[in-house]
Amino acid sequence: MCGxxxxxxxxxxxxxxxxxxxxxRDTMEDRGPDGxxxxxxxxxxLAHRRLAIRDIEHGQQPWISQNGKYAFVYNxxxxxxxxxxxxxxxxxxxxxxxxDTEVLAEAWSLWGRACLDRIRGMFAFAAVExxxxxxxxxxDRVGMKPLFYAAIDGDFVFASSIAAIRMHxxxxxxxxxxxxxxxxxxxxITLGRDTVFQGISTLLPGEIVSFQYPDLxxxxxxxxxxxxxxxxxxxxxxxxxxGDSLKQTVQQHLKSDVTVGMMMSGGVDSNTLATLVRQExxxxxxxxxxxxxxxxxxxxxxxxxxxxxxxxxHLDFDYSEVRITSEQYLENWQSLVGKLQSPLAxxxxxxxxxxxxxxxxxxxxxxxxxxxxxxxxGYATQHWSGNDFDRAQCMDQLNDxxxxxxxxxxxxxxxxxxxxxxxxxxxxxxxxxxxxxxKALFRPEYYSxxxxxxxxxxxxxxxxxxxxxxSAEKYAGVLISVNLESLLRRLDTxxxxxxxxxxxxxxxxxxxxxxxxxxxxxxxxxxxxxxSPWLNSLALSQRGSLRSKRILRSVASGLMPAELxxxxxxxxxxPLPRWLSSDWQPWIKEKLASSDFANTLFxxxxxxxxxxxxxxxxxxxxxxxxxxxxxDQCFN
Numbered sequence: 001m002c003g004x005x006x007x008x009x010x011x012x013x014x015x016x017x018x019x020x021x022x023x024x025r026d027t028m029e030d031r032g033p034d035g036x037x038x039x040x041x042x043x044x045x046l047a048h049r050r051l052a053i054r055d056i057e058h059g060q061q062p063w064i065s066q067n068g069k070y071a072f073v074y075n076x077x078x079x080x081x082x083x084x085x086x087x088x089x090x091x092x093x094x095x096x097x098x099x100d101t102e103v104l105a106e107a108w109s110l111w112g113r114a115c116l117d118r119i120r121g122m123f124a125f126a127a128v129e130x131x132x133x134x135x136x137x138x139x140d141r142v143g144m145k146p147l148f149y150a151a152i153d154g155d156f157v158f159a160s161s162i163a164a165i166r167m168h169x170x171x172x173x174x175x176x177x178x179x180x181x182x183x184x185x186x187x188x189i190t191l192g193r194d195t196v197f198q199g200i201s202t203l204l205p206g207e208i209v210s211f212q213y214p215d216l217x218x219x220x221x222x223x224x225x226x227x228x229x230x231x232x233x234x235x236x237x238x239x240x241x242x243g244d245s246l247k248q249t250v251q252q253h254l255k256s257d258v259t260v261g262m263m264m265s266g267g268v269d270s271n272t273l274a275t276l277v278r279q280e281x282x283x284x285x286x287x288x289x290x291x292x293x294x295x296x297x298x299x300x301x302x303x304x305x306x307x308x309x310x311x312x313x314h315l316d317f318d319y320s321e322v323r324i325t326s327e328q329y330l331e332n333w334q335s336l337v338g339k340l341q342s343p344l345a346x347x348x349x350x351x352x353x354x355x356x357x358x359x360x361x362x363x364x365x366x367x368x369x370x371x372x373x374x375x376x377x378g379y380a381t382q383h384w385s386g387n388d389f390d391r392a393q394c395m396d397q398l399n400d401x402x403x404x405x406x407x408x409x410x411x412x413x414x415x416x417x418x419x420x421x422x423x424x425x426x427x428x429x430x431x432x433x434x435x436x437x438x439k440a441l442f443r444p445e446y447y448s449x450x451x452x453x454x455x456x457x458x459x460x461x462x463x464x465x466x467x468x469x470x471s472a473e474k475y476a477g478v479l480i481s482v483n484l485e486s487l488l489r490r491l492d493t494x495x496x497x498x499x500x501x502x503x504x505x506x507x508x509x510x511x512x513x514x515x516x517x518x519x520x521x522x523x524x525x526x527x528x529x530x531x532s533p534w535l536n537s538l539a540l541s542q543r544g545s546l547r548s549k550r551i552l553r554s555v556a557s558g559l560m561p562a563e564l565x566x567x568x569x570x571x572x573x574x575p576l577p578r579w580l581s582s583d584w585q586p587w588i589k590e591k592l593a594s595s596d597f598a599n600t601l602f603x604x605x606x607x608x609x610x611x612x613x614x615x616x617x618x619x620x621x622x623x624x625x626x627x628x629x630x631x632d633q634c635f636n
Contacts (some may be wrong), residue, residue, distance in 0.1 A: 001501040002061070003028025003049040003160040004073035004147075006126050007168075008135050010154040010213050011043065016169070021047055024167040028160055030339070031075075031496045037061050039071060041130050048073050053364055053501055054257050059099035065109040066093070071130055072105045075160055076123030076145050077503070079252035084118055113138075113208060116221045120252070120510065122503070124203070126158060134212040141222045141509040142371070143205035143485035146492060150200045156211050163341045165200055166634075173634055174198040175601075181438055181451045184623045185431040188486050189345055192458055196342060196630070205485050222509070224480055224516050226467070235522055239554040245514060246555065249505045250276040250367075258364030261286035263355050263502075264319070266307025268549060269369030269378070271564040272556045273505060277367065278315045279559075286362045287312050290322035290355040292329055292574030311564050322358045324351060326583040329574065338633050339497050343626035345490040347576045352491060356498035366500055370491055371507030372552060374484040375515035377476055377524035380546040382430060384524065384537040385413075386471030389425040391534065392418060402534045409536030422471055423459035426478065429537075433620050441606045441624075473520050480512065522551045581618040585611075588621060597631030 005025050009015055018038065025036065025047035032049025039046045039062035048061035054077070063072045078084065078100040084107055085095060093106050100121075107115035108127050113136065122144035127136045137158055139147050149158040153170040166173060176198045182191040193201040203209055206222035233241060250273065254260055262277065264270050264287040277285055289308035305321055312319035324332070332350045337343065344350070359366050377383040388410060395403055410417040415434075419425040428434070433441070435452040462481060466474040488507060495502040505511070515523070526533055530545040540546050556565035580588065592598060592607040599607065613620060 001031060001051040001053065001077075001496060002073075002075040003031035003164070003496075004061075004075050004124070004126060005047040005159045005164050006073060006128070006135070006157070007045040008128070008133055008156040008211060008213065009043040009045070013043070013154040015040070015043070015045065016155070020167075020169060021045055024159070024164045025049060027163040027167055030499050031160060033499050035060055039064075041071065042133065044071065044128050044130065044133055044135075046071055046073050046126070046128065051364075051496075051499060051501060052258075053077065054255075055097050055099035056257055058097040059101045061101060063101050063105050065105045066096075067109055069129060069131070070105065070109055071128045072101070072108070072125060074101050074104055074123065074125035075147075076121055076125065076140065077255075077501075078103055078119055078121040078123065079255060079508075080118075080120040084115075087118070113221060116208075120508065124160065132212065134210065137203055137209040137211070138221075139203040139205060139207055141206045142480075142488065142507050142512060144488045144492065144504065144507060146489055147203045148195065148200055149203070149209065151216070152199070156213070156216075161340075162195060162197060162200055163339075166197070166341060171199070175631065175635065177446055178451050178454060180627060181442075181447070182455050183343055184433040184438060184441075184627065185427060185435070185455070187345055187432065187623055188482060189342055189489075190486075191455065197634075205481070224477065225513055226516075232517070235551070235554070238518060238522060239551050242514065242551055243555045243558070245511060246272070246505065247276055247280070249508045249511055251280050253367060253503045253505045253508075254280060256365050259286070259362060260365045260367065260503075261288065261359050261363035262317070263287075263352070263359070263366050263368045264289045264308040264311060264317075265369065266304045266309075266311055266564075267369065267567055268553055268556050268565055269372035269506060270308070271311045271560055271567075272372075272552065273367060273369050274311055274315055274317065275556075275559045278317075285315075285317050286359065287317040287319045288322060288355050288359050289319075290324065290351050290358070292351060292576065292579075293323045293325065294575055294578070307564065307567050311560070314560065314564065318362075320358070322351075322354050324354050324574070326575070326579045328354070329579070330584060330587070334629060336494070336497060337626065337629045340493050341630070341634055342493075343623065343630045345486050347574055347622060349490050349494045351574060352494035353497055356495040356500040356502070360498050360500045364501060365503060366495065367503050367505065368491060369506060370487050370504045371484060371512070372549065374476075374480045374487075375506060375512050376549040376552040377520070378549045378552075379479070380524065380548040381537045381541040382479065383476055383548065384472060384526075384540060384546050385425075385429045386422075386473070386475040388413070388429075388536050389419060389422055389471045392425075398534055402532075405532070406534050406536060409539045413536050413538040421456065421460055422463045422474065423456045425471075426459055426463070426475065427456065432623060437620075441602050441610075443601065443603055446601055470520070476520065476523070477516070480516070518551065524548045525550060576622065577615065577618045580621045581613075581615045588625060591625060591628060595628045595632050597635055598628040601631065 028049045032051045034052040035050035037048040046062040081100045081103040123140045124145035124147035179191045179194045179196050206220050209218040407417040414428045527545045589611045592611045
């Protein structure tokens, strides 16, 4: 894992002073505490911070290809580098190191962008043709590694972090109001390519951007495959195939020259991963579970801690726990916003950061279970809620009593019983602060009806791209595109803030491709015992009638005791709603009243109302306070 930086200066532009470039680079020291590099050729400037994981003695960057044609800065891991090395050797390319950086460089030099079809891994890198200055930026298929870019007064700048780009002396920071509005609604800190800063863009998963002054172009070298309508395999055969695929993927993800550990949650994803690791290595591993607690001595029954402990004991792992109090959480929360120069994506960011800090004492790499919920439909209510939209469009297929029950359920879940578009329904079912509340929150000069219209349009285009399939299946595709990328960015930023590399076998693109092509009912379906299948998704979930992650649980059931294979989803929970409405209430009131950024962007009377929200609306404070913390640090 590393931090990369590049500046391609226009033909007549002045190069930035080297000391300024080094300060930009070193904003990413947490991403790469083990080494630093700098390279300049004509109008090309590259810099790098290294976290040494593979071939510790070599791999320093920026890296120059053997033929001297290309320079590279690279962040990531290539898991199938052995087979690529073999192919290079068959083409008379002999490598000098055991470092996957050299594998990438020589693969690009030999095959160009076609090498991407061969690579299995997580990565964000830049390849620069030194003679012409033409630059390619590439991000991995599902967005495990971040990469941002900006055009700044004749310079094309890219980096692993927003903070590095903002250090450019001619960059002027301005908030992107549409992205902020989107964040308040969805907790997603990007909107397509747009970040929370005007002028700073992110590469999308599977995207390749090429730049040759002054032209910028982009396209995609990978998109998730489409849903299969007919089973290619019977359920049992598909489960066996998935089990074999996961074993191979875990084997590849264990490749490291430093110790590998695990973030454990006690859920089926984590337990499956831990069991496969134990089978593959035949030895103990360090496992850590973490969560927010009100009392450090509390032993919560049914919690992540209990189930992670059971799993660790079952596998004979070296296990420990990280318990974060409200005071520790608040301190780390504010620190992370400052480090990342971005609002936090989810309340779990701070928990993961504390787990990563603890694991870093024992390991250089940690495995995590992200990706399984998106790939195998683990969010029962969300993954079923597309059926609510479809049923609402054909209500006449229900009898009068069923219509009454269904409409009542919709109003309870969404606050209404009709929707004009799938995008509108999706945002209502996956959002916090709705547009109507945002209109009352923002000062009128900073908010217009065009903002929600543009966001709705963005999502509707994603749904339309899936063609004529049931809405629940469209939801599954969009959750992979949007939710998974956000969670992986969260994992990357939280672990890299602790200088720990995180790997996510469930988000391997081969696993994702195979999962997407499974019939939807292999991943989630309705229990045959349910007598009222017309009910809304929340009601069905509360009744225990939605069977999520069916095929993954089937694999897990063959690996571990039933209590570990069938445990419902939790995901490092915290007492956040209670902290927001009680422990932190004085601090929140003071922050809302005193923040210059908040009182410039939002109506003071609305902020005063938010400060006194009832417990049921306390989670609305989370994205709002994040936005204010970010604004106070970046614009005051």
